[in-house]
Every structure is written in structure tokens, then in C-alpha cells.
Amino acid sequence: MRASVPLIFDLFSAAPKTQLEYDYDGPSMKTSVPGPRSQNVGAVNFFCNYEESRGNYLVDVDNNRMLDVYTQISSIPIGYNHPALLKLMANPNHLSTLVNRPALGILPPENFPDKLTESLLSVSPSGMTRVQTMACGSCSNENAYKAMFIWYRNKERGHNMPSDEDVSTCMINKAPGCPDLSILSFNGGFHGRTMGCLATTHSKAIHKLDVPSFDWPMAPFPRLQYPLEEFTRENAQEEARCLEETEDVIVKWRQKGNPVAGIVIEPIQAEGGDNHASPDFFKGLRNIARKPYRIFNTWMGDPSKNLLLAEVLNVIRRENLLEEVTRSGKALLNGLYDLQAQYPGILSRARGQGTFCAIDICDDATRNSILLKARDKGVLLGGCGDRSIRFRPALIFKEYHVHIFLNIFNDVLAEHK
Amino acid sequence: MRASVPLIFDLFSAAPKTQLEYDYDGPSMKTSVPGPRSQNVGAVNFFCNYEESRGNYLVDVDNNRMLDVYTQISSIPIGYNHPALLKLMANPNHLSTLVNRPALGILPPENFPDKLTESLLSVSPSGMTRVQTMACGSCSNENAYKAMFIWYRNKERGHNMPSDEDVSTCMINKAPGCPDLSILSFNGGFHGRTMGCLATTHSKAIHKLDVPSFDWPMAPFPRLQYPLEEFTRENAQEEARCLEETEDVIVKWRQKGNPVAGIVIEPIQAEGGDNHASPDFFKGLRNIARKPYRIFNTWMGDPSKNLLLAEVLNVIRRENLLEEVTRSGKALLNGLYDLQAQYPGILSRARGQGTFCAIDICDDATRNSILLKARDKGVLLGGCGDRSIRFRPALIFKEYHVHIFLNIFNDVLAEHK
Structure with a gap:
């Protein structure tokens, strides 16, 4: 029953090269688990050191190194810190994907259909030619x-x-x-x-x-x-x-x-x-029946998103973005009030907090036409409700951006007068 | 109503430095939107060039540059390709977070509670001291x-x-x-x-x-x-x-x-x-009532995860992992059959496909005790059902990992005999 092959032989002859580079040579336990550094664990099993985890081995905060036969409820398909994934994520060409998460259903990146063909669809069951992520x-x-x-x-x-x-x-x-x-x-x-x-x-x-x-x-x-x-x-x-x-x-x-x-x-x-x-x-x-179906795995939250959030907050503080956005929001709302006075047949109910603003349009068809014309002139706006337009600029939306917007919006409204 | 300040003045005097580096100086339209390169858009608005998008400007595949006042249904808080986010994601210290997504509810990273304190809890409403991501x-x-x-x-x-x-x-x-x-x-x-x-x-x-x-x-x-x-x-x-x-x-x-x-x-x-x-x-x-509540935004899918998947599939092909996993799975299942014969009072119903295997334990209490003892010896296993143990190793789980596992599992079972 017991394996008679020594560990060192397994590793240095059987293991392919990429495996060698990032896997450990066996478990190594320093304490029982959860160890002293995994204090106050509550519902969690223990705290992990993902930086030190490698291949099949999960390392915890007490430096216990465990052969992982459960892999985060079956969600680490090629092991911890696989060099190919590290290299992928270190590639500067992918930075844009990491920091600009799109609303995929409406504004996908140029190559997204191709990327899905290369990934999900390349391993889909025969006869299944479409995918919805x-x-x-x-x-x-x-x-x-x-x-x-x-x-x-x-x-x-x-x-x-x-x-x-x-x-x-x-x-x-x-x-x-x-x-x-x-x-x-x-x-x-x-x-x-x-x-x-x-x-x-x-x-x-x-x-x-x-x-x-x-x-x-x-x-x-x-x-x-x-x-x-x-x-x-x-x-x-x-x-x-x-x-x-x-x-x-x-x-x-x-x-x-x-x-x-x-x-x-x-x-x-x-x-x-x-x-x-x-x-x-x-x-x-x-x-x-008639409908075959498949199941995937579930995670709770995502630390990489939290990493982004923490840095977002740093930027908000460092650049005084709350002050900035209060100023831009006031300029935006005042501009909307002015336009509302100028085009009473089209605009009403300008409203907002900061730059989180909205305005009502006389009817649905006009609203949609304004949205399209503004877009063709280089301004992306969103609709909401029956006939409202809502403004959701970034927190770096300055007063001069407000003026760029108001000029173009004014041109669009003039065409609808 | 119209802004009388020229664009060039706004940008080069009012804009803080970080803004200068990555924002454009105004919209720039080459075609109507969706343009010729956003063909077959179906339900989507148009296809985007996120690499070329900057700050408040979204660039599409036809090189139309639009001032974005909708920001992906309000989900790009500090604009496109913010240098701070690019720098964050290019930092090699964060690579582990990007490639090792944990099951947070059971195996959080060491510093995750601190990270939440630094991010979400630092901006939570007064009196709200806990957060669940x-x-x-x-x-x-x-x-x-x-x-x-x-x-x-x-x-x-x-x-x-x-x-x-x-x-x-x-x-x-x-x-x-x-x-x-x-x-x-x-x-x-x-x-x-x-x-x-x-x-x-x-x-x-x-x-x-x-x-x-x-x-x-x-x-x-x-x-x-x-x-x-x-x-x-x-x-x-x-x-x-x-x-x-x-x-x-x-x-x-x-x-x-x-x-x-x-x-x-x-x-x-x-x-x-x-x-x-x-x-x-x-x-x-x-x-x-008694319960205050807040709402967040929704995305559909995530291209950065798809990036990982495509590379995962490359690795699976390049390293012949399906062949490997068939071999390891056979070794694992044969090892379980042997142990089942050796410990008929404890083990039954060994089963699986590839390394997606499981085995039943005589009762719930013994199963849980085995899981804990195996963990203390450096093997992480998962339970499922009333009294089963399930195996979910990574696809790089080789035959020699199987033998490491079986040796330790044998030791644990000997203690329960």
C-alpha cells in the first residue's frame, strides 16, 4: 500500500520542469491547525499565506505547509502560484483588463467574442456553440x-x-x-x-x-x-x-x-x-426532457477587487476627490438648471447629490433621441425610469469636464427645440 | 450658459498632475456610433478599446473618443486606466492575489480582516463596524x-x-x-x-x-x-x-x-x-422598521477571469494535464480500493472520475475526526454529504502526490482502526 518511491526521486525525475519551479517537496507542519497565528478564526478554517503557497501546497500563517486535496472547494485548477499565471498577470498588456472592468452586456472589449471562442467555447460540449458569461x-x-x-x-x-x-x-x-x-x-x-x-x-x-x-x-x-x-x-x-x-x-x-x-x-x-x-x-x-445543463463553483467576494477599492480610496483622499466632486456637482446641477430654464418644453426636474444627478425629458422618444445624439457628439449618458437621463461620471470629473458636457448637451437640445 | 474657457486652458492650468498624464483633452469622433468596426453588435451598445480609454474618455474600436458620463453603469469610480491602479496592478507583490482566488468564507488570506478595515470599514456609516463581502x-x-x-x-x-x-x-x-x-x-x-x-x-x-x-x-x-x-x-x-x-x-x-x-x-x-x-x-x-440597508452595482462576468481561464487551458494542453490527471486518478482510486479492503469497518463506496473521487466513512463523527487528523498531518480534504470525503486536487496533482496522500491517509486510518 505505502509508496516505496522516495520523494526526492519523484520530484527530480518525474516532475515536468514548470512543476519543479513552484511546487514544494512535501508537507511541513509547525503547529496544529488552526495554529496560534490563526486566532479568532470563528467560522473560517484558518488564515492562509497565499504568497508562500505553491502548486499543490497551501501554506498557512503559522508556516504549516499542507498538501491540498480540496483546492478552495475545487477552484484552483492548476495549483497555487502557477508560473504561467504569474507571468500572465505580470504582463503589462493585461493591466487594462485588470483595472477597467466593463459592463460586459453593453460595452464589451473589442476582442471579447474572440477571447470566449479561444477559452470557453474551445472546450464546450459538442453542439453547444454559444456562451453567456x-x-x-x-x-x-x-x-x-x-x-x-x-x-x-x-x-x-x-x-x-x-x-x-x-x-x-x-x-x-x-x-x-x-x-x-x-x-x-x-x-x-x-x-x-x-x-x-x-x-x-x-x-x-x-x-x-x-x-x-x-x-x-x-x-x-x-x-x-x-x-x-x-x-x-x-x-x-x-x-x-x-x-x-x-x-x-x-x-x-x-x-x-x-x-x-x-x-x-x-x-x-x-x-x-x-x-x-x-x-x-x-x-x-x-x-x-430536452435541456442539458452544467454546474460551476461559487466564491464569496474577491480580494483582487478589494485591492482595487483600497487604492481607489487612497486616490480619493490624496486628490481630495470629495471636495472636487462637490464642486463639479454644483457646476453640473447649476448648468442643468440653466438649460431647464432655456428649454422648458424639453427639460424638467433637474436633481442630484454631488455629481449623482438626473433630469427628466418631456417624453421617452425624445430622451432616447437625445441619448443617441449626445453619444454621436462624444458624450455617453445613461437613461433611467420612463424618461429620465442620469449622470454617473467618475470622481475625477472636474468643472472643466462639466463645461465640455454642457456645451455638447446644449447643442443636442438646440436640435430638439 | 456655454463655457467660455478654452479647453487648453482648463487642462493645463486647472488639472492636477495625475489627471494630465492619462486623461485626453476632449472628445474626438471618427464615425457615428456604433461605427463600422462595431459590427453585429446585437444587444450591446458598441465594442470598446479599453487600452486606449483614459480618465473620463471611453474610446471605441473605431477610435471614437467619448466623454463618459455613465461610466459602465456607474462602476469606474476614478476613470479609465488611472495611473495609480495601473501601478497597483503592475506591483509584483499583488500577483498572488490575482492568481490565487480563495474561498474567502473558509480560507481567507492572513491580512484580509486588516484589508477590509483599511478599505470598506474605513468608509462605513457610523455605528456599522462589521462587513461581509x-x-x-x-x-x-x-x-x-x-x-x-x-x-x-x-x-x-x-x-x-x-x-x-x-x-x-x-x-x-x-x-x-x-x-x-x-x-x-x-x-x-x-x-x-x-x-x-x-x-x-x-x-x-x-x-x-x-x-x-x-x-x-x-x-x-x-x-x-x-x-x-x-x-x-x-x-x-x-x-x-x-x-x-x-x-x-x-x-x-x-x-x-x-x-x-x-x-x-x-x-x-x-x-x-x-x-x-x-x-x-x-x-x-x-x-x-429597524434595519438600514445599502445597494451596490452589478456586473456581468469579468474579463480578467477569462484571461486566467484561457491561460489555464493553455497549461492544460501544453502539460498534457488531462493525460496526467487520468493517470493520477487511477492511482488514487486504486489506492482507495486497497485501503477499503484493509479497513472495511471504516471505508466503503470508493468512487470517482479522474481525480474527482470520493469515499464514504462509517459515520459522521469518524469522518470529521479523519478530516481533522489528516489536516494536522498536512493533508487538506473536504467532506460532503452525510459521511463522505471528497477529493478535489488540482490538475497538476501527479502520481507521486497521490502516494504522499495515501501514506498519510493510511496513518490516519490506522489510528481509527
């Missing part, structure tokens, strides 16, 4: 569910526009606008902890307890017996039973007026206990 | 709602442990485990698009249409008349009316068995039309 797994699932509901209702409407009743009822959370539709999930499944995802998660009570949920159905996930080759017949029967119950549940929820719009399942139930099922089971499920 | 605004709100529900139910239970009925019903989405409780929100509010947040969002039908929702109450947000000083009495009446209706709605939902556990409101309704209310309104609301 989201910031995390829960967000991906929430949006996948919404896509299923929208698809289902669209089909029910015969691809016609939603009715006035659809539109008005949805604003107050009522059917038919917010329909009684459900997502079918499996006992033991884990799909995230936001409220839509959580209604399909059934792995542990601690995730779900005390949180309101939806009346959505749950089907049994096969419980296979091992070793598989000794229980071929029993396992096939178990999978057949689960498929049968899945069909029954779908019929039952349709009958009670809350039909199943989609099904979500993990290829391997992980959080629920690493439960596997055979390819036959998934093919059987595919025959019942 | 999340990856985005929707996730923050979802978790705030869950915190309110958990707090409410905990109070109802008199801080006793949940009953067996609570625990069993929550697993199938039923009361009392998943209680009938609601969050009160305001007409015109926007709090995100995940399903919990979406039930409190009432800004546009397009966000909500076709998505199942909760029976949660909505109160009116004040609609102020401008200029404020001319409508003092009317606006005070409007705010009083809204507070009164808020109280009525809380009573009504309590009476129908779906009590309000918490209230969510924006300090300024942004997406809903930049609607303001007076400090008196918020103080009045505070008197009705």
Missing part, C-alpha cells in the same frame, strides 16, 4: 432558470407579445406576469444559495432552513451500490425507479397548475455526497 | 434577505434549535422550514435580478416578466415635485402618505399570514428614475 455559478443558474421560464412562456404565448395583463401583473409579483412555473431538481442536489437556486438545492438543511421557497418538485437521484460490477441489475433498477418517479412528479406538478419549465441536475452530485449515475440514466433523463 | 450586488442583497429571514425565525423560536419538522420540511421547500415570510420593497426600486432580489425589484416589466415570484408587498416611493423649495408642503404630504401606506401594507401582510421580515430601499432610486426622498422620509421609515 456570468460572474459566478449561482448567477449562471439563476439566469439559466430565467431563460427556461422565458422560453416556456414565450412558447405558451405562441411567440406573440406579452399582454397588458402580463405586463401589469408582473410588476406586483402576480400571475400571469409572474407565472406559476417550476424547476424540477433532485434530492441531494446543490445548485447555489441565491433564492432561485436555493429552491433547487436539497443537500443540507442548513442551506435552506428559514428561507422562503417555491413550490417546486424534487425527484430522487439514483443511489448506486458499489462495486458497480457486482450490482449491475440492482443499480439499473434503481435508475429506472428514479426516472419513473421523475416522470410522475412532472405529471403531478402539471396537474396542480405549477408545470415544470425545466430540469436541473449535476453530472455528479458533489455537495450532496459525490453521487454518480450512469450514462444510461442521463440519456433516460434527456429523453424525458 | 460578497462577489456582487445581487449576491449581497440575496444574502441580506436571508439574514433577515434567519434573524426573524430565530427570534420566533426564542433562539432555540430548529425543530425536526423545521429541518425535514425545509428540504422539500415547505413551511415551517421554508416559512411564509416576505420582504417589503418600494414601487420603482431596483435591487438585482436573481430571483429573491427580483421579487423586490419594481422598476421595469422587462426585468420581471415570465419569472415566478413571491407574494411580497410593495409600498409607494415618494414622488417629489421640483423645485423642492416651492413644494415643501406638498412633498411633506406625499412622504407622509407613503409612510402611512407602508405601515398599512405591513399590517395587511401580517394578517394574511405572510409577515414582513425586513424592508429594502435605495437611498436614491436609480434604475427606477433617480427618485429622491428627504432625510425625514428615511427617518420615518426607520421608525417603522
Whole structure:
């Protein structure tokens, strides 16, 4: 059972070069874990030294070096401080990506579709040729569910526009606008902890307890017996039973007026206990439904964003940006008041705090036309509400930027007079 | 109205030095927007050149340079390519943060609490001394709602442990485990698009249409008349009316068995039309409730993560990691089979695909003891399900790592025999 090969031999003959450069040669423990420097840990396991962590080894603040077979809940795919990633992040060409996080849905970088083709789409399952990125797994699932509901209702409407009743009822959370539709999930499944995802998660009570949920159905996930080759017949029967119950549940929820719009399942139930099922089971499920699906991992927060925030605050203090923005905001609002007096047929309700300002336009069509014309003249503005324009400049938006804006805005308004 | 100060004067006298270095001197348009290089834009506005964007100016792929008064839906706080951020990200000391994203809730970096004190907590409202980071605004709100529900139910239970009925019903989405409780929100509010947040969002039908929702109450947000000083009495009446209706709605939902556990409101309704209310309104609301709350912004995906993914895939290909992981996975599973034969009273159901493996332990207490003992010996393992251990090594987990693991695991099991 025990490996007879000495560690030093493994490392210096079998390991490829890049591995050598950044992996350690074995665990090294100085204290029990959590150690004395991981004091007041509360809910966390212990505090880590990510700078000193390498390859398969996580180092904690007490200099304990641990072989990591859990990798941050399965989210460090090629180990700690991989030289290729360090080199990538040290490349000055990538600095812009790190500091200018875009609103991807509206203002993607030039090469983003190509980058997705090179990355996600290059490893997508055969036949899946499109991808929609989201910031995390829960967000991906929430949006996948919404896509299923929208698809289902669209089909029910015969691809016609939603009715006035659809539109008005949805604003107050009522059917038919917010329909009684459900997502079918499996006992033991884990799909995230936001409220839509959580209604399909059934792995542990601690995730779900005390949180309101939806009346959505749950089907049994096969419980296979091992070793598989000794229980071929029993396992096939178990999978057949689960498929049968899945069909029954779908019929039952349709009958009670809350039909199943989609099904979500993990290829391997992980959080629920690493439960596997055979390819036959998934093919059987595919025959019942039509939508294959995948699951990703979840993180909480992101230290690299916090690094940015801390420096943002330094800059705000160093450059007195709060003073600056108070001054620019006053200039902006005064300019809007002047324009409002000049174009009473177009503008009203100029308002704001600092540079966080807005103004109403006479109607929706004029507002949208102003937004487009301003953009063509080099000013990017945002709409909000039925017919408002909102201003969200950066904190380095000075008085002279206000004047550049007001000049162009004035030109645009003159064309609408 | 028009600014009479020439642009060149503004820039070279009024602008502080750091501004000079990276801001442009004005808009510069080459084409209409979207221009010819922003072809096939679909739902997006246009494609951007973030490398060439500077300060207040967003540059698109057609080299149109626009003064940006919308800043990626208000998410570029100190402008594009700020030198301080570029310098921060180019600092080799921060590389580890960029490439080792931790599961913060369990394995935070050593200095993370200090970093939060230096950043978020240094600007938190007076009296708010704790912070919980999340990856985005929707996730923050979802978790705030869950915190309110958990707090409410905990109070109802008199801080006793949940009953067996609570625990069993929550697993199938039923009361009392998943209680009938609601969050009160305001007409015109926007709090995100995940399903919990979406039930409190009432800004546009397009966000909500076709998505199942909760029976949660909505109160009116004040609609102020401008200029404020001319409508003092009317606006005070409007705010009083809204507070009164808020109280009525809380009573009504309590009476129908779906009590309000918490209230969510924006300090300024942004997406809903930049609607303001007076400090008196918020103080009045505070008197009705007890929980102040704030809202953040949302992004979709993150190109810097995609940059990492593309390089991860390069490494996987270059180092033949799929072949490697197949080999290590086989060694791991064979080792687990051997141990299972050696310790039949402790281990069962060894299983896996590649190195994505798991094994069951005789009971929960033994499993947890094994996890802790293995950790103290330098091996980090994860639990899942009632009594399973799951293995989630990195893709650079070689056969010799398997042997290091198996030796230590064997020692731990010998102590439990």
C-alpha cells in the first residue's frame, strides 16, 4: 500500500520542469491547525499565506505547509502560484483588463467574442456553440432558470407579445406576469444559495432552513451500490425507479397548475455526497426532457477587487476627490438648471447629490433621441425610469469636464427645440 | 450658459498632475456610433478599446473618443486606466492575489480582516463596524434577505434549535422550514435580478416578466415635485402618505399570514428614475422598521477571469494535464480500493472520475475526526454529504502526490482502526 518511491526521486525525475519551479517537496507542519497565528478564526478554517503557497501546497500563517486535496472547494485548477499565471498577470498588456472592468452586456472589449471562442467555447460540449458569461455559478443558474421560464412562456404565448395583463401583473409579483412555473431538481442536489437556486438545492438543511421557497418538485437521484460490477441489475433498477418517479412528479406538478419549465441536475452530485449515475440514466433523463445543463463553483467576494477599492480610496483622499466632486456637482446641477430654464418644453426636474444627478425629458422618444445624439457628439449618458437621463461620471470629473458636457448637451437640445 | 474657457486652458492650468498624464483633452469622433468596426453588435451598445480609454474618455474600436458620463453603469469610480491602479496592478507583490482566488468564507488570506478595515470599514456609516463581502450586488442583497429571514425565525423560536419538522420540511421547500415570510420593497426600486432580489425589484416589466415570484408587498416611493423649495408642503404630504401606506401594507401582510421580515430601499432610486426622498422620509421609515440597508452595482462576468481561464487551458494542453490527471486518478482510486479492503469497518463506496473521487466513512463523527487528523498531518480534504470525503486536487496533482496522500491517509486510518 505505502509508496516505496522516495520523494526526492519523484520530484527530480518525474516532475515536468514548470512543476519543479513552484511546487514544494512535501508537507511541513509547525503547529496544529488552526495554529496560534490563526486566532479568532470563528467560522473560517484558518488564515492562509497565499504568497508562500505553491502548486499543490497551501501554506498557512503559522508556516504549516499542507498538501491540498480540496483546492478552495475545487477552484484552483492548476495549483497555487502557477508560473504561467504569474507571468500572465505580470504582463503589462493585461493591466487594462485588470483595472477597467466593463459592463460586459453593453460595452464589451473589442476582442471579447474572440477571447470566449479561444477559452470557453474551445472546450464546450459538442453542439453547444454559444456562451453567456456570468460572474459566478449561482448567477449562471439563476439566469439559466430565467431563460427556461422565458422560453416556456414565450412558447405558451405562441411567440406573440406579452399582454397588458402580463405586463401589469408582473410588476406586483402576480400571475400571469409572474407565472406559476417550476424547476424540477433532485434530492441531494446543490445548485447555489441565491433564492432561485436555493429552491433547487436539497443537500443540507442548513442551506435552506428559514428561507422562503417555491413550490417546486424534487425527484430522487439514483443511489448506486458499489462495486458497480457486482450490482449491475440492482443499480439499473434503481435508475429506472428514479426516472419513473421523475416522470410522475412532472405529471403531478402539471396537474396542480405549477408545470415544470425545466430540469436541473449535476453530472455528479458533489455537495450532496459525490453521487454518480450512469450514462444510461442521463440519456433516460434527456429523453424525458430536452435541456442539458452544467454546474460551476461559487466564491464569496474577491480580494483582487478589494485591492482595487483600497487604492481607489487612497486616490480619493490624496486628490481630495470629495471636495472636487462637490464642486463639479454644483457646476453640473447649476448648468442643468440653466438649460431647464432655456428649454422648458424639453427639460424638467433637474436633481442630484454631488455629481449623482438626473433630469427628466418631456417624453421617452425624445430622451432616447437625445441619448443617441449626445453619444454621436462624444458624450455617453445613461437613461433611467420612463424618461429620465442620469449622470454617473467618475470622481475625477472636474468643472472643466462639466463645461465640455454642457456645451455638447446644449447643442443636442438646440436640435430638439 | 456655454463655457467660455478654452479647453487648453482648463487642462493645463486647472488639472492636477495625475489627471494630465492619462486623461485626453476632449472628445474626438471618427464615425457615428456604433461605427463600422462595431459590427453585429446585437444587444450591446458598441465594442470598446479599453487600452486606449483614459480618465473620463471611453474610446471605441473605431477610435471614437467619448466623454463618459455613465461610466459602465456607474462602476469606474476614478476613470479609465488611472495611473495609480495601473501601478497597483503592475506591483509584483499583488500577483498572488490575482492568481490565487480563495474561498474567502473558509480560507481567507492572513491580512484580509486588516484589508477590509483599511478599505470598506474605513468608509462605513457610523455605528456599522462589521462587513461581509460578497462577489456582487445581487449576491449581497440575496444574502441580506436571508439574514433577515434567519434573524426573524430565530427570534420566533426564542433562539432555540430548529425543530425536526423545521429541518425535514425545509428540504422539500415547505413551511415551517421554508416559512411564509416576505420582504417589503418600494414601487420603482431596483435591487438585482436573481430571483429573491427580483421579487423586490419594481422598476421595469422587462426585468420581471415570465419569472415566478413571491407574494411580497410593495409600498409607494415618494414622488417629489421640483423645485423642492416651492413644494415643501406638498412633498411633506406625499412622504407622509407613503409612510402611512407602508405601515398599512405591513399590517395587511401580517394578517394574511405572510409577515414582513425586513424592508429594502435605495437611498436614491436609480434604475427606477433617480427618485429622491428627504432625510425625514428615511427617518420615518426607520421608525417603522429597524434595519438600514445599502445597494451596490452589478456586473456581468469579468474579463480578467477569462484571461486566467484561457491561460489555464493553455497549461492544460501544453502539460498534457488531462493525460496526467487520468493517470493520477487511477492511482488514487486504486489506492482507495486497497485501503477499503484493509479497513472495511471504516471505508466503503470508493468512487470517482479522474481525480474527482470520493469515499464514504462509517459515520459522521469518524469522518470529521479523519478530516481533522489528516489536516494536522498536512493533508487538506473536504467532506460532503452525510459521511463522505471528497477529493478535489488540482490538475497538476501527479502520481507521486497521490502516494504522499495515501501514506498519510493510511496513518490516519490506522489510528481509527
